[in-house]
Amino acid sequence: MGWPLRRAQITNALVRPVPAAAVLDAVMSLPDAYRETLILRLVEGMTGPEIAARTGMTHGSVRVNLHRGMEQLRAKLSPDPSRNGPEQEKP
Amino acid sequence: MDTGNNRTENGPPTKSDDYLWDGSGEPDPEIQRLEALLAKFRHDSPAPVFPEIVRDRRWTFFPWRMRLFPALATTAVAVAAIAVVTFLVYGKKPTPTNVAGWDVSRVAGTPRIGRKAISGKAGTSRLGIGQMLETDPQSRVSLQADDIGQIEVDPNTRLRVLSMGSGLKRIALDRGTIHTYIWAPPGQFVVDTPSAVTVDLGCAYTLQVDDSGAGLVRTSLGWVGFKLNGHESFIPAGAACATRPKVGPGTPYFEDASAEFRAALTRFDFEDSTPQQRAGDMAIVLGEARKRDALTLWHLLARVDEGQRVLVYNRLRQLAPPPITVTKEGILRLDQPMLDLWWNELGFDDISVWRHWERSWAGTATPVREK
Numbered sequence: 523m524g525w526p527l528r529r530a531q532i533t534n535a536l537v538r539p540v541p542a543a544a545v546l547d548a549v550m551s552l553p554d555a556y557r558e559t560l561i562l563r564l565v566e567g568m569t570g571p572e573i574a575a576r577t578g579m580t581h582g583s584v585r586v587n588l589h590r591g592m593e594q595l596r597a598k599l600s601p602d603p604s605r606n607g608p609e610q611e612k613p
Numbered sequence: 614m615d616t617g618n619n620r621t622e623n624g625p626p627t628k629s630d631d632y633l634w635d636g637s638g639e640p641d642p643e644i645q646r647l648e649a650l651l652a653k654f655r656h657d658s659p660a661p662v663f664p665e666i667v668r669d670r671r672w673t674f675f676p677w678r679m680r681l682f683p684a685l686a687t688t689a690v691a692v693a694a695i696a697v698v699t700f701l702v703y704g705k706k707p708t709p710t711n712v713a714g715w716d717v718s719r720v721a722g723t724p725r726i727g728r729k730a731i732s733g734k735a736g737t738s739r740l741g742i743g744q745m746l747e748t749d750p751q752s753r754v755s756l757q758a759d760d761i762g763q764i765e766v767d768p769n770t771r772l773r774v775l776s777m778g779s780g781l782k783r784i785a786l787d788r789g790t791i792h793t794y795i796w797a798p799p800g801q802f803v804v805d806t807p808s809a810v811t812v813d814l815g816c817a818y819t820l821q822v823d824d825s826g827a828g829l830v831r832t833s834l835g836w837v838g839f840k841l842n843g844h845e846s847f848i849p850a851g852a853a854c855a856t857r858p859k860v861g862p863g864t865p866y867f868e869d870a871s872a873e874f875r876a877a878l879t880r881f882d883f884e885d886s887t888p889q890q891r892a893g894d895m896a897i898v899l900g901e902a903r904k905r906d907a908l909t910l911w912h913l914l915a916r917v918d919e920g921q922r923v924l925v926y927n928r929l930r931q932l933a934p935p936p937i938t939v940t941k942e943g944i945l946r947l948d949q950p951m952l953d954l955w956w957n958e959l960g961f962d963d964i965s966v967w968r969h970w971e972r973s974w975a976g977t978a979t980p981v982r983e984k
Contacts, residue, residue, distance in 0.1 A: 543721055564644075564647050564651045565651045567652065569634070570634040571635060588630075588634065
């Protein structure tokens with residue numbers, strides 16, 4: 523077995539429950555706009571329209587922040603290092 | 614009205630985006646899992662009201678600002694001059710390379726590198742050669758080195774980095790539990806414990822060491838080599854092996870073997886039994902052995918006296934017949950090439966990987982003692 527394959531096999535096998543504190547740490551490490559939007563959505567349980575009303579942002583901005591924030595959060599929580607690329611440009 | 618429906622950056626919104634947006638559409642299991650995990654941090658009080666964001670502040674003329682202009686301009690020129698001088702003096706020096714070591718990510722609590730606590734705000738820290746990492750009962754960390762693999766460190770664990778780089782990558786586990794996922798080539802990642810040296814042969818495994826120095830390795834993927842003072846054990850996925858100070862590695866066994874089998878093996882390996890007791894324990898092991906327990910019996914060939922070796926040979930031959938080139942006489946005199954040929958017939962990994970490691974790293978199979 524080639525070593526790149528082996529690495530993929532091992533990282534795929536690395537499906538261990540991620541503790542809540544680690545997830546929160548990952549959210550807190552996101553750029554400001556994504557962090558605030560995702561905290562309101564995932565922690566406080568608000569919907570996109572509620573976040574828009576609360577923050578004064580447009581629906582479109584909230585939607586983009588949620589989408590990009592989730593993308594970066596998935597990358598940070600992924601065991602596959604290839605997904606942990608450089609952070610995207612801040613909106 | 615702006616509903617944001619066409620604002621995702623990669624085209625039209627998906628069902629997952631709809632769920633993320635307002636909880637409608639098909640639920641995304643990953644988002645649901647994150648919601649469930651993070652809900653525990655929800656405030657009981659209403660969410661804070663954020664101040665309105667002022668997007669465009671126009672310049673307003675104030676006479677006092679004009680009075681500050683000469684001072685600000687002088688400061689700016691001074692700063693620019695310092696920056697130019699600094700660049701000319703230091704700019705052409707090579708960028709320092711990163712210190713070899715493991716990237717440390719705090720998972721919980723307050724782990725320490727030496728005397729320095731790793732806080733949640735610290736991001737990733739570095740564990741370099743010679744440094745000690747310690748977790749208390751509440752803390753856990755994750756270590757990663759891109760060319761080696763990942764190690765998850767449980768509470769109450771203390772480990773040290775002994776070497777890194779292009780050769781042998783070596784850490785010492787003084788006590789506690791680590792879960793390793795290694796993608797470095799076989800034989801390059803080694804963990805010293807007080808009672809054995811653990812050699813990665815292409816695997817994921819958990820290694821525990823208690824305060825007395827006794828250890829246990831449990832392999833979940835690939836296989837591991839355990840070695841001390843001429844005692845060597847190979848532990849494939851699904852198997853485990855204990856080790857004791859001054860004794861070294863015991864005999865590996867599959868964890869689904871019968872309780873009687875495992876208890877008799879533990880007594881045989883580590884208890885100070887009489888010859889009669891040892892013979893009784895060996896009879897239990899041979900009687901309880903299944904086909905896949907050939908793993909244990911193969912190891913026992915070199916660990917029993919000559920009288921018992923015939924019994925082990927006969928039982929192993931029943932469970933897993935040797936290759937035609939392997940003779941009874943050769944096995945009874947512990948002919949290494951014949952033992953290796955038989956091992957390769959058992960359906961585990963190729964033992965030549967281990968032999969190569971032994972030739973490459975002769976002398977490393979002695980744990981580095983704590984200073």
